[in-house]
Amino acid sequence: MTSVMDLYSRKIVGFPMSDRMTKELVLQALDRAHQQQRPTGEVLHHSDRGSQYASHDYQARLKTYKMKASLSRKGNCYDHAFIEAFHSVLKKELIYLERFKTREQACKRIFEYILCFYNAKRIHSTIGYLTPNECERRYRKAA
Numbered sequence: 001m002t003s004v005m006d007l008y009s010r011k012i013v014g015f016p017m018s019d020r021m022t023k024e025l026v027l028q029a030l031d032r033a034h035q036q037q038r039p040t041g042e043v044l045h046h047s048d049r050g051s052q053y054a055s056h057d058y059q060a061r062l063k064t065y066k067m068k069a070s071l072s073r074k075g076n077c078y079d080h081a082f083i084e085a086f087h088s089v090l091k092k093e094l095i096y097l098e099r100f101k102t103r104e105q106a107c108k109r110i111f112e113y114i115l116c117f118y119n120a121k122r123i124h125s126t127i128g129y130l131t132p133n134e135c136e137r138r139y140r141k142a143a
Contacts, residue, residue, distance in 0.1 A: 001110065002026050004033035005083055007046075008139065010124045011132035012086065012114050013037050017107045026052040027061060034065050046070045048080060090118070 002025055004014035014033030018025045030045075045067040047053040053071065062069050094113045100106035119132045127135045 002029045003083060003086060004029045005086060006033075006037060006132075006136070007082060008127075009132045009135040010082075010086075010127055011119050011136055015110075015114055017110065019103070021050070021052060023052045023055045023057060026050075027058060030058070030061055030065070039065075039067075041066070043067045044070055049074065086118075089122075090114075093117075 001015055001017040002021065003012055005011065006013050013036050014029035014031075016025055016028040016032065026047075043066065045062055047069070049071050052058060053069075059069060090110070090113065094109060095106075098109065100109065121131055123129045123131055124135075130138070
């Protein structure tokens with residue numbers, strides 16, 4: 001699984017799943033995130049230095065979406081603290097608590113967790129103890 005998070009609202013907006021981390025998977029995550037959020041203007045897109053994100057195809061897609069690439073600094077784990085925190089929470093609140101019989105079952109539960117709980121009900125201190133969906137609603141209402 002690869003995840004795209006909107007840092008303003010902490011909402012997970014792209015999270016395709018596969019048994020391999022490929023360029024196609026991260027492109028799919030980016031496409032889904034862009035389609036869902038439909039950002040206007042220039043957007044800063046932060047990622048790690050993995051070959052998938054540094055690929056010509058990925059960088060070209062960022063330009064198509066008018067996103068400016070920001071690759072993490074080499075060896076700096078703090079650049080990804082926000083997404084690492086999400087993955088840690090996902091593991092503690094779902095993965096380690098359930099036994100999945102199939103990969104398909106695991107994918108379905110992760111999908112449900114993100115859409116029905118993480119984005120919709122789980123509050124975050126970083127965004128004033130709101131849920132990501134509520135944070136986004138308030139932003140759009142004020143805009």
